[in-house]
Amino acid sequence: MCDYQKHIHLLIERYPALEAQRQAIEQAYLVIEVCYQNGGKLLIAGNGGSAADAEHIVGELMKSFVLKRKLDQSFVDKLIEVDAEMGNTLSENLQGALPAIALVGHFALSTAYMNDCDPLLCFAQQVYGYGRAGDVFVGISTSGNSKNVLYAAIVAKAKGMKVVGLTGAKESKLSVLADVCIKAPSTETYKVQEYHLPIYHALCLMIEERFFGMRR
Numbered sequence: 001m002c003d004y005q006k007h008i009h010l011l012i013e014r015y016p017a018l019e020a021q022r023q024a025i026e027q028a029y030l031v032i033e034v035c036y037q038n039g040g041k042l043l044i045a046g047n048g049g050s051a052a053d054a055e056h057i058v059g060e061l062m063k064s065f066v067l068k069r070k071l072d073q074s075f076v077d078k079l080i081e082v083d084a085e086m087g088n089t090l091s092e093n094l095q096g097a098l099p100a101i102a103l104v105g106h107f108a109l110s111t112a113y114m115n116d117c118d119p120l121l122c123f124a125q126q127v128y129g130y131g132r133a134g135d136v137f138v139g140i141s142t143s144g145n146s147k148n149v150l151y152a153a154i155v156a157k158a159k160g161m162k163v164v165g166l167t168g169a170k171e172s173k174l175s176v177l178a179d180v181c182i183k184a185p186s187t188e189t190y191k192v193q194e195y196h197l198p199i200y201h202a203l204c205l206m207i208e209e210r211f212f213g214m215r216r
Contacts, residue, residue, distance in 0.1 A: 003209060003210070003213070004026075004029055004033075004206040004209070004210065005026070007202050007205045007206045007209075008022060008025055008026060008029075008202060008206075010202075011025070011198060011199070011202040014198065015195065015198055017185040017195075018184075018185065018195065018199070020185065021182050021183060021184075021185070021199075024180055024181060024182045024183070025182055025199065025202065025203070027180040028164045028180045028182055028203060029203055029206050029207070031136060031162045031164055031179060031180055032136055032164070032203065032207055033206075033207065033210055035134060035135060035136045035162065036098055036207065036210075036211060038134050039134075040099075040132070040134040040135045040136065041099035041100060041101065041130075041132075041135050041136075042057075042058075042061065042098075042099070042100040042101070042135070042136050042137075042138055043100075043101050043103055043126070043127055043130055043131060043135060043136070043137050043138070043152075043156070043161075044057055044058060044100060044101070044102050044103065044137075044138040044140070045102070045103040045104055045123040045126075045137075045138075045139060045140070045148070045149055045152055046104065046139070046140030046141060046146070046149065046166075047141070047146055047148065047149070049142075049189075049190075049193045050140035050141060050142065050146075050166075050193070050196070051102075051104040053140050053166075053193070053196055053197065053200065054102040054103070054104050054138075054140060055102045055104065055105060056197075056200070057100065057102070057138070057200050057204065058100045058101065058102045060200075060201070060204040060208075061097070061098040061099075061100040061204060061207070061208075062097045062098065062099070062100055063095045063097065064095045064096075064208075065204050065205065065208045066205065066208065067208055067209065067212050067213065068095075068212075069095040069096030069097075069208075069212045070096065071091060071094055071095075071096065075091075076091040079091050096211070096212055098207060098208075098211060101126075101130060103122075103123045103126045103127070103130075103152070106126070109126070110122050113125050119148075120147050120148045120151060121148070121151050122148060123148050123149060123151065123152035124148070124151040124152045124154070124155045126152075127152045127155045127156050127159065127161075128155050128159070131155070131156055131159045131161050132159065132160075132161075133159060133160030133161065134160065134161070135156075135159075135161045135162075136161060136162045136163070136164060137152060137153060137156035137161050137162070137163050137164070138163075138164045138165075138166065139152060139153050139163060139164070139165050139166070139174055139178065140165075140166045140196065141165070141166070141167055141172070141174055142167065142168045142184075142189045142192040142193060142196075143167070143168060143170075143172060143189075144165065144167035144168065144170065144171075144172020144173060144174040144175050144181075144183075145172050145173050145174065146174075149174060150173055150174060150177065153165075153174060153177050153178065154177070157177070162179045162180075163177060163178045163179050163180075164178060164179065164180050164181070164182070165177070165178035165180070165181035165182065166181075166182050166184070166196050166199065166200070167181055167182070167183050167184070167192070168183060168184050168186055168187050168188075168189075168192040169183050169184065169185050169186055169187050169192075170183075170187055182199055184196055184199070
């Protein structure tokens, strides 16, 4: 069993209904691993509770989740070289980060774009601006048919990015469009969201261990 697979095993042990999604969860992890290994980033979007999930995922990736994320000594040395006192404070408090951006929180940009253009293209505009080939767009939609998420996914594909979908159980436009789609085994919105949280927590655990597991 690979190191990351133990987290999938524990996830499914706690949530047996996710057994059918084992392969999709593993594939999503591998897509994200390759992205970060090659210096890419995640762009994440959703609506309502899924918008909160997008922010939650960013919080787990951009700072320590369960492991200590010590800075590389070479960067510590550079901080202290710039300013010994403040560099020391920074080196003791900064944590290793996996770059991720929630597209749901840029209120000035979002409201300006929605006022001037088509509101449904708000996420798509940000994917166009931030996205680069090799990045990953994570689209969260309990129905899998949220148009603003779909527009963003189409831009991501056109940019050469991979698309990971988090949806409910039904086939959807997002499940067809995504490179990998993890389908929570429910069609009721709140139940789908209840499955999404442990799924993305497991993904974050796997990714953190992959990139910071040797720095404990």
